[in-house]
Amino acid sequence: MSAPGPAPPALSTERLTVRFDGKAVLRDVSIEIPLGRVVSIIGPAGSGKTTLLRSFNRMNELIPGAKTAGKVHFRGVDLYAAEIDPAEVRRRIGMVFQEATLFPKSVFDNVAFGLRAKGVEGDLHGLVEEALTVVGLWSGGAEVLDARALDLTAGEQRRLSIARALALKPDCLLLDEPTAALDPAASAKVESIIHALRHECTIVLATSDHTQAGRLSDLTAFLDSGRLMEYGATQELFTNPRNERTESYLTGRLP
């Protein structure tokens, strides 16, 4: 037995470099996501936010021409080790994408999809309804379960995507631009769900809306041209950034 020490971070990278067709999109990024915290990744378009998020659950390797160097750990375990099953990784580290990825099926089927893929058998209603309740889409009416997912509003579709990830009871949830293109009311609902989920799992979100990072996260990381420029407590980073590039980005003066 090893001596008791501090719990390993939920997720961490060590000198992570990701290249697409030889072009480095992430460069030498080392970051630790503490267990049970909400961490935001901010940065200009093309800074590597989504790529960093995707490296946490091995989504980048699905992209042809992608090459990853460096380490990614989940609770101290090397995620990219040969014996690790990527499907299991993606089950425990759920992801909600920026683009709608719902199937042209019912609300129920969309949430049940992941459960069935995982091999959960029998009556899935309890699990589906629990996930839908968390995101505020279900309050007891069967008609919601049968509604076509693509008939929902944009905000409801985003919440359904979150429910689909939650049904698998992930340890970590990765959210890419969780409120992009949503109106303020729909955004507020999604943000309050994220806020409530902080007690359920570790959350990493990539966002172009840095005020959202300020509202939701304990820690914020600023990426610029694939490099981690600054990482720390959100309040400190937003009020007194140490890095000039962070200051320029936050104040809208990045050239």
Added chain:
Amino acid sequence: MTDQILPGSHFDAKLTALQNLLLEMAGRSEEMVRLAVNGVVHRDPARAGEVRAAEDRIDQLELQIDERVMELLALQRPMAGDLRFVFVVLKACRDIERIGDHAVNIAGAGERAAVHPPLPEILEIAEIGDLVRRMLGRALGALVNRDADTARAVIAEDKVVDALRYSAFDIIMSYMSHQARYIPAGMNMILAVQNLERIGDLATNIAEEVVFLVEGHSIKHTRSAGPDEHGP
């Protein structure tokens, strides 16, 4: 994606306009202090009217700054150094408004001094007046130039204000204890000195806010504001 606030030049112009309002407010409050001290030293009641007239403009400027700060916070969402700047302007604006109030109190002392049997001249009063006005001016200069060193020099001068105040008190007390007819004028002078001392404190507050603006951490309520010492 809307991850930028607004084009820098437009936003910068708004921040500069806000700073200019604060500078006008500070300039006017400094002039109020000068007039009020003049009224006390020369026992000239006419100065009080001028001081009170200037206070109206200070109040207007305070309201304008409040309004612009609200607008900036709501519409521009300043971040990082810009956020600290807006926060500091709002606090400095309160301090300057209070300086105006103290100048009005001193002007009142000037009116009363004119009707009391005069005290022999107390040089410390004009000296404290000059000193606190200079502290205010330098604190505002430090804000404009983002100059923490000058701000710290202003903070250090507050000790000189305190020393001059006690020296003035000793002199006034000795007059009052020797001749009872000096008591009304002496009490009046103590009030004037006390108000001047508060102006020194408020100029010190502004200087502390400038250090926060430049360095991002507060040095208020620490034992020493010096760069090499740390408070408890």
